[in-house]
Amino acid sequence: MSLEVDIRKRLGAFRLDVSFASDGDVVALLGASGCGKSMTLKCVAGIETPDSGRIVLNGRVLYDSEKHINLSPQKRRVGYLFQQYALFPNMTVAGNIAAGVRNGSRAEKREAVEAQLRAFRLEGKGDKRPRELSGGEQQRVALARILANRPEALLLDEPFAALDGYLKWQLELELADTLRAFGGNVVYVSHSRDEVYRLCDTVCVLTEGRSSPKCRMRELFSSPGTVSAALLSGCKNISRAERLGARALRCEDWGVTLRMGCDVPEDAGAAGIRAHYLTIAPQDGENVIPCGVERVIDDVFSTVVMLSTPGGRAGRSLLRMELSKEAWAAQGNPRSLLIRVAPDDVMALRGGVGHD
Amino acid sequence: MDWYPFYNSLRIAAISTVVIFFAGIFAAYYLARLPRLVKGVLDVVLTLPLVLPPTVIGYLILRVLGPRHVIGAWFLRAFGLRLTMTWWSAIFSTTVVIFPLMYRTARAAFESFDRTLADAGRTLGLSNTYIFWHIRMPVCRQGILAGMVLSFARALGEYGATSMVAGYTPGRTATISTTVYQLWRTNDDAAAFRWVLVNIAISAVVLLAVNLLERRPSPQRGAAA
Numbered sequence: 001m002s003l004e005v006d007i008r009k010r011l012g013a014f015r016l017d018v019s020f021a022s023d024g025d026v027v028a029l030l031g032a033s034g035c036g037k038s039m040t041l042k043c044v045a046g047i048e049t050p051d052s053g054r055i056v057l058n059g060r061v062l063y064d065s066e067k068h069i070n071l072s073p074q075k076r077r078v079g080y081l082f083q084q085y086a087l088f089p090n091m092t093v094a095g096n097i098a099a100g101v102r103n104g105s106r107a108e109k110r111e112a113v114e115a116q117l118r119a120f121r122l123e124g125k126g127d128k129r130p131r132e133l134s135g136g137e138q139q140r141v142a143l144a145r146i147l148a149n150r151p152e153a154l155l156l157d158e159p160f161a162a163l164d165g166y167l168k169w170q171l172e173l174e175l176a177d178t179l180r181a182f183g184g185n186v187v188y189v190s191h192s193r194d195e196v197y198r199l200c201d202t203v204c205v206l207t208e209g210r211s212s213p214k215c216r217m218r219e220l221f222s223s224p225g226t227v228s229a230a231l232l233s234g235c236k237n238i239s240r241a242e243r244l245g246a247r248a249l250r251c252e253d254w255g256v257t258l259r260m261g262c263d264v265p266e267d268a269g270a271a272g273i274r275a276h277y278l279t280i281a282p283q284d285g286e287n288v289i290p291c292g293v294e295r296v297i298d299d300v301f302s303t304v305v306m307l308s309t310p311g312g313r314a315g316r317s318l319l320r321m322e323l324s325k326e327a328w329a330a331q332g333n334p335r336s337l338l339i340r341v342a343p344d345d346v347m348a349l350r351g352g353v354g355h356d
Numbered sequence: 357m358d359w360y361p362f363y364n365s366l367r368i369a370a371i372s373t374v375v376i377f378f379a380g381i382f383a384a385y386y387l388a389r390l391p392r393l394v395k396g397v398l399d400v401v402l403t404l405p406l407v408l409p410p411t412v413i414g415y416l417i418l419r420v421l422g423p424r425h426v427i428g429a430w431f432l433r434a435f436g437l438r439l440t441m442t443w444w445s446a447i448f449s450t451t452v453v454i455f456p457l458m459y460r461t462a463r464a465a466f467e468s469f470d471r472t473l474a475d476a477g478r479t480l481g482l483s484n485t486y487i488f489w490h491i492r493m494p495v496c497r498q499g500i501l502a503g504m505v506l507s508f509a510r511a512l513g514e515y516g517a518t519s520m521v522a523g524y525t526p527g528r529t530a531t532i533s534t535t536v537y538q539l540w541r542t543n544d545d546a547a548a549f550r551w552v553l554v555n556i557a558i559s560a561v562v563l564l565a566v567n568l569l570e571r572r573p574s575p576q577r578g579a580a581a
Contacts (some may be wrong), residue, residue: 024520027360047475073478090494149480 003153003185004057005055007063013154016040016050016213020204022153022185027214029189030232031206037189038083038208041155044187045080046073057185058152079151083158085142087130092116094126094139099144116144118175135163136171143178153185160195175199191236197221204228207351215271227351230272236320237278240353241271249348253310254319256289261344268348273341278321281340288340294318296328302326307339357547360527361535362554364443368518368531369511372450376507379451384466385488406456411454417521421448439525443474446531449517454507461506465499466492488535490522495531511561513555532558 001024008066009016016036020027027036036315042048044055044062052065057078062071087096091131097113104112107355123223130138139159146154150312159175160168176199190196197217202256204214207228215225224230227238239253247260251271281288291307295318297305307327321339387395390449405413421428431437440559449556469492477487493500515533522529524538531554539548 010433038497042475043398045475045479047478073475073483074483076479078479080476080479082472084470084472086472088473088477090491090497099482104480145480284496314503344372 001184002056003044003059003187003248004056005040005044007050007240008114009039009043009050011039016209018209020208020211020214022187022202023203024183024185025187026179026188026199028200028203028205029187029206029211030193030220032232033191035159035206036209036228037191037206038157041080041157041187044071045078045081045155046076052077052267059147060152068101077150077152077321079149081139081142081159083161085130085138085162086140087138087145089130093122093124093128093130093133093229095131096141097145097148098244100148102149112148116148119283121235123217134167136167139163139171140174143175144308145296147178147182152207153187154182156186156188158189158190160190160192161347172198177240191232193220193232205232213266221284223347225350226274226329227270227272227353228271230347232309234274234277235272235347236322237273238349238353239271239317241268241277241348242267243348247343249346253313253317253353254309255313256309258287258346260346260348261342264348265350267350269351270349270353272347272349273319273345275322277319277345278307278319278339278341280323280327281338284338285340287345287346288338289319290336291319291339292336293334296333298325301325305337307337357550358527359534361551365512365531365533368443368446369508371444372447372454372511373508374446375451376455376458377456377500377504380507381462381493384462385408388466402459404458405452406460408447410453410514410518411520413523414449414517414520417448417452417517418570421445421521429457431520433453440521441525441529443522443529444546446518446522446529450511451516451522453514453517454510456502457507457510461499461503462496465496465503468499469496498569501567502566505562505566505569509559509566512562513560523572 003022005021006019007016014036016039018036018040023273030041033036041050045048046062049070050063050065053063055063057076061067061069062076063069080292091099094113094135095118099235101109101112104188120143121170122137122140122144125133125137130141133141162170172195179199188196188200198300200217202214203217203220205212205228206225212229220229220233224233224235239251240248241251243264243266244250244257246263248257249268250257250269251262258336258353291308292308293305295306296303302322303325305321305323306322309319359464387398390398392490417491418440419425423429423432423438425442428439431439440543473491473495474487477491515537519534523531524534532551536548539551
């Protein structure tokens with residue numbers, strides 16, 4: 001079980017340069033909107049043609065610019081779940097699923113459709129039109145249709161983009177079951193780190209059309225490596241930084257020098273600290289920063305405190321600390337604070353920082 | 357009352373509508389895939405009959421199909437067949453006149469077609485022909501039907517080009533519109549009026565059909581879930 005993708009494509013000023021592989025695992029393509037995630041999926045499915053590169057699925061070459069191989073979408077056996085599901089509006093639910101059944105006699109097809117209707121809890125909906133279904137049911141029909149087609153890889157394009165928030169959780173649980181049962185190569189495109197963290201095994205971050213090396217999902221959160229990956233993983237505090245020796249980073253936007261728990265890479269240009277990893281320090285010490293309290297924001301389940309640092313650039317580089325409401329209440333509304341970050345929780349990052 | 361013009365008009369309009377159904381959707385479908393410049397030029401050429409006076413179209417057809425011109429002369433020599441001044445000559449003129457109506461409505465329908473439906477079909481292994489006839493056409497059905505009805509109505513009312521290409525021979529090439537003109541010219545006002553009423557009745561029925569078609573929800577629109 002493997003899917004190898006290594007493609008390049010120019011679209012006006014935009015350049016797509018993506019390379020990743022799946023070994024039968026669920027790979028997340030994580031990136032902001034417009035970074036080329038959907039275009040990548042379309043190239044894998046054969047709907048769009050890259051300018052150059054290679055796509056190999058389970059040893060079958062789907063596309064190879066050097067050998068002039070470019071299989072039609074019909075021959076690729078790649079299932080594609082579109083954002084809006086792309087159900088055929090003129091056909092019934094059963095008709096849609098039947099369109100996915102590749103071959104077999106009429107009776108065999110009917111049986112395959114019945115089996116999919118049962119497997120996706122769509123009994124009794126076979127005669128309905130797609131527009132008569134809820135968003136969640138439409139998604140199940142689309143998945144049933146794709147899996148009836150017996151694809152060798154599954155591409156999911158923001159599966160929850162078309163759904164209301166309260167529906168998502170139940171559907172996400174179902175989708176997790178479906179993906180586990182499928183057991184093959186899955187590429188999951190999303191901009192939501194939470195969704196991707198729960199559903200995928202590995203992740204490949206896309207920044208303005210360029211992919212970074214694939215890593216385990218946990219690594220994205222413990223050591224994202226680049227500024228864009230850190231931002232996508234939800235890191236709220238990022239400063240331009242300079243390497244000061246093997247285990248120290250001078251963070252320019254905050255005007256502080258932080259000790260690191262591990263060696264700083266030579267090309268580190270930024271530092272990141274998650275808002276949850278800033279803690280209130282009882283006294284001065286290593287990695288302790290005296291801060292002024294600029295704003296306190298009462299969030300749903302926590303309190304967010306915006307802090308100014310002594311050497312920080314005025315107003316633009318506040319540190320964001322998140323702590324429980326009780327912990328903040330116990331502080332008694334101070335004007336200034338000592339805060340600390342453990343050396344292991346400082347992340348050295350590559351890539352530029354845009355402060356505007 | 358001799359009903360030949362009624363029958364002849366219907367038969368000419370029906371055959372031309374069938375012809376432009378295929379020609380119109382074919383042009384609309386394939387033109388969309390051409391490079392922008394070629395598409396722009398062809399679009400102008402194909403839409404031209406909509407704005408040209410029917411007499412100009414009739415003249416151009418005669419220049420090509422007339423017995424003393426390229427194609428017309430060849431047919432006359434090879435098959436002893438005159439392409440003009442027969443009842444079916446009118447099919448040439450009505451087809452050219454109504455082609456832009458069908459072409460443009462089909463194009464508009466195809467342009468509003470959700471591309472991902474075709475893409476989904478292709479990834480499922482469905483052939484392009486199957487996708488065209490079982491997904492694209494049914495989804496665009498409403499626009500295409502409306503285009504056909506309009507084309508049919510226009511073909512029924514065609515006068516200028518038809519009178520030049522097929523002429524007016526009672527019982528042979530007479531249509532409703534040429535008959536009205538002939539009867540009016542010969543001061544047979546009562547008979548002309550009868551045909552005017554027939555024509556109005558047919559047109560009203562056709563437009564009613566268009567309205568009914570537009571009222572029925574198409575699968576592409578319809579209530580969202």
